[in-house]
Amino acid sequence: MIFHKTSYGETWDVISLKYYGTEKLMHLIIQANPQYADYSVLPDGLILKVPFPLQMEAKSEELPPWKR
Numbered sequence: 001m002i003f004h005k006t007s008y009g010e011t012w013d014v015i016s017l018k019y020y021g022t023e024k025l026m027h028l029i030i031q032a033n034p035q036y037a038d039y040s041v042l043p044d045g046l047i048l049k050v051p052f053p054l055q056m057e058a059k060s061e062e063l064p065p066w067k068r
Contacts, residue, residue, distance in 0.1 A: 001032075001051050008044040015042075019050050028053060 004015060016026035030037050032049040042048075 001049055004048045004050050006042045006044060006046040006048060010042045011040065012042070015048065015050070020053065025053060 002019070004019070006015075012026040012030055013023035015029055016023050020028075028051055029048060032051050036042065036046060036048070
């Protein structure tokens, strides 16, 4: 898990795109931060938990050498 400090005007999909490369996984970030789920535009200075999707948690020996 990593932590992200929001900037004024950020949205869930932009944060998802930054960390996951797609907006489609923003639900993972929202689920990890249910206290902020009602926000569509996030205020400045929140500390959000950004979980690693299961497919990103592969063990290093399962990764090809250039991704280790």
